[in-house]
Amino acid sequence: MKAAQQKKFFDSLVEVIRKTSTELPDDVVRAIDAGKAVESEGTSAKYAMGIITDNIGIAKKKSQPLCQDTGSVLFFIHYPAKGTDYDAMTKLIRKAVATATKKGYLRQNSVDSITGKNDGTNLGPGAPTIHAEPWKKDFFDIRLVLKGGGCENVGAQYSLPDSRVGAGRDLLGVKKCILDAVQQAQGKGCGPGVLGVTIGGDRATGYLNSKEQLLRKMDDKNPDPALAKLEAEVVEEANRLGIGPMGFGGKTTLLGTKVSALNRVPASYFVSVSYMCWAYRRQGAKISAKGEIVKWWY
Amino acid sequence: MVVLKAPFTEEKIRALKVGDMVEIEGLVFTGRDAVHKWLSEGNAPPKDEVDLKDSIIYHCGPVVMEKKGSAKGGGPKKKYVVTAAGPTTSTREEPYQAGIIERFGVKGVIGKGGMGEKTRQACQKFGCVYFHAVGGAAQVLAEAIKDVEGVYGLEKFGSPEAIWKLRVEKFPVVVTIDAHGNSLHKDIEATSGAALQGIYSELKK
Ligand code: SF4
Numbered sequence: 001m002k003a004a005q006q007k008k009f010f011d012s013l014v015e016v017i018r019k020t021s022t023e024l025p026d027d028v029v030r031a032i033d034a035g036k037a038v039e040s041e042g043t044s045a046k047y048a049m050g051i052i053t054d055n056i057g058i059a060k061k062k063s064q065p066l067c068q069d070t071g072s073v074l075f076f077i078h079y080p081a082k083g084t085d086y087d088a089m090t091k092l093i094r095k096a097v098a099t100a101t102k103k104g105y106l107r108q109n110s111v112d113s114i115t116g117k118n119d120g121t122n123l124g125p126g127a128p129t130i131h132a133e134p135w136k137k138d139f140f141d142i143r144l145v146l147k148g149g150g151c152e153n154v155g156a157q158y159s160l161p162d163s164r165v166g167a168g169r170d171l172l173g174v175k176k177c178i179l180d181a182v183q184q185a186q187g188k189g190c191g192p193g194v195l196g197v198t199i200g201g202d203r204a205t206g207y208l209n210s211k212e213q214l215l216r217k218m219d220d221k222n223p224d225p226a227l228a229k230l231e232a233e234v235v236e237e238a239n240r241l242g243i244g245p246m247g248f249g250g251k252t253t254l255l256g257t258k259v260s261a262l263n264r265v266p267a268s269y270f271v272s273v274s275y276m277c278w279a280y281r282r283q284g285a286k287i288s289a290k291g292e293i294v295k296w297w298y
Numbered sequence: 299m300v301v302l303k304a305p306f307t308e309e310k311i312r313a314l315k316v317g318d319m320v321e322i323e324g325l326v327f328t329g330r331d332a333v334h335k336w337l338s339e340g341n342a343p344p345k346d347e348v349d350l351k352d353s354i355i356y357h358c359g360p361v362v363m364e365k366k367g368s369a370k371g372g373g374p375k376k377k378y379v380v381t382a383a384g385p386t387t388s389t390r391e392e393p394y395q396a397g398i399i400e401r402f403g404v405k406g407v408i409g410k411g412g413m414g415e416k417t418r419q420a421c422q423k424f425g426c427v428y429f430h431a432v433g434g435a436a437q438v439l440a441e442a443i444k445d446v447e448g449v450y451g452l453e454k455f456g457s458p459e460a461i462w463k464l465r466v467e468k469f470p471v472v473v474t475i476d477a478h479g480n481s482l483h484k485d486i487e488a489t490s491g492a493a494l495q496g497i498y499s500e501l502k503k
Contacts, residue, residue: 044472047319051432051470058437067434068361068382104381107361150387150411150433172501183494186487188387188411190433237497241490246432247412248317248472249486279434 001085001291006092009291013096013142016293017073018105020144020283021065024056025298027218028194028255028280032056035192035245035252045250052245052278067190067279070106071146073097073128076215078141080289081134090130097121097128106146131208143215143284143297151189151277155210156181157203160269169269171230174199174259175237181273182238182254187247190277194218194256195234198272201262206272213258214276215284217298227259234259245278255280306352306405308425314473316480320429322469325447326354326408330386332459333451334394342402348450348461350402354429357388357409359458361436362446378446380464382436385410388428396420412474412483421475428475430482442469 001009024032036049059066079089100106101122108120110127122128135141158177160169165180167173178197185193196213198206222228234257244250255278264270284297302310304324314320327348329337343350361382388395388409396416398404405426407413410433421427431439445465452460474482 044317044319047470047472048432051435051438055432055435055438058441062437064437065382066436068359068384068436069434104361107382148434153387166498175501176498179494179497183490186412186483186490187430187433188389190410240497241493243486243490246410246430246472247483247486248430248474249482249489277434 005291012293017100021105023060031218031255044248045244048245069148071148074145075130076143077132078135140287146281151275154185154189155274158271177271189275192252192255194276196274197259199261200264206270210272210274216258231257311405312477316476316482318473326356328358328462329355332455334391338394354406380443383440384436385431387411399426418481422479429471430474
């Protein structure tokens with residue numbers, strides 16, 4: 001990339017971060033509106049959903065972070081194999097994160113785990129997290145998820161069989177684990193939530209893949225009929241738990257669930273559940289080789 | 299909808315019940331981990347600056363911007379504006395909260411995620427309630443903060459941990475632990491646990 005293109009690419013990255021932090025994608029807003037609609041008038045569940053929708057509107061209007069916990073900054077990227085200088089690209093991404101922090105789109109949110117020091121840049125080992133793969137196409141696909149701490153804390157990983165949950169190594173056992181995770185989370189993950197779930201893999205790839213499920217649109221359909229069925233059933237059953245928005249009680253406990261499966265070694269059977277709060281900040285853009293945003297993915 | 303206006307007397311607090319939707323109007327003090335630990339070690343802020351008697355503590359580390367305004371005397375005076383002010387997870391203060399409610403006569407605690415058994419008992423015994431704010435609603439809650447009346451312990455605790463004195467209006471919360479021994483968190487945990495077992499047994503068929 002030439003200097004002028006680098007500048008454009010950098011500006012596009014800052015814009016991706018701004019939009020992600022301050023606006024929820026339409027498919028998420030629609031799911032939240034639908035959740036609000038099913039709660040009964042006069043309940044604290046309806047009240048909470050009303051505050052949530054107001055908050056979405058104000059944040060967008062003021063271009064201010066939806067939630068002050070702007071979360072872990074997780075990039076999922078594809079870049080043109082031909083002509084991309086990987087080191088230059090990641091350098092620009094890190095610079096964009098620091099700039100977005102200065103502009104207030106991200107809170108100073110990254111702490112040295114040993115010393116507890118926060119240098120205010122959101123940069124450090126693993127911060128931001130960049131998952132990048134080359135591809136044959138001639139444009140960049142830059143997707144970003146901001147994952148808050150409260151909901152990340154209620155994520156869970158199960159190793160089947162699990163005797164506490166009574167879960168064996170089959171889809172029934174998987175479902176029990178997912179519902180258990182929702183019940184354990186109660187309102188602590190700022191529900192109503194959305195789950196990304198991965199069956200199989202090792203512990204690390206399982207959790208990573210469960211986060212990648214959060215890149216899917218709320219209204220997409222799982223190509224695997226067995227998993228599509230599981231996704232629908234989990235949402236329906238979780239919403240019968242009565243936990244409701246913020247754990248106030250109510251009908252909307254989950255807005256959606258996305259499940260995928262990875263191969264595993266015969267000895268292991270993991271179910272990894274990532275819980276995403278209602279402040280489901282995900283965005284992404286197609287960025288041309290010239291560094292310009294061509295279209296938004298969500 | 300219940301409007302709770304300062305002063306936060308025991309009578310007004312005892313009138314609140316779990317599930318009540320409340321709008322708070324008056325002064326609230328932010329306090330999170332550092333402040334709770336510090337108070338529990340026997341320290342106390344000077345009363346003329348932060349009077350915790352009949353007060354409401356908000357578990358929140360606000361994002362505060364400093365704006366230069368001019369005081370009447372002509373000299374520069376610091377003026378603060380809150381740009382984001384959502385609740386933080388309350389359970390981290392569970393070890394300290396009951397003692398602080400008892401020692402200072404705190405009448406309300408605002409946070410998210412609920413609190414445990416010790417706090418529930420202290421609320422009942424000393425006449426205090428736990429208000430659940432909507433987690434993540436940083437912008438709505440910031441708009442309900444009309445003024446920052448001061449700050450205590452900015453050097454000692456740092457900005458997010460300091461005690462900010464916030465003047466709030468129509469600050470929306472839900473009572474989830476009341477002063478009569480009720481806890482919505484305890485109830486929902488029990489009912490959702492039973493519902494889960496019900497679903498499990500259906501699945502077996
Ligand atoms: S869980 Fe989500 S909505 Fe709640 S405080 Fe964290 S980032 Fe914000």
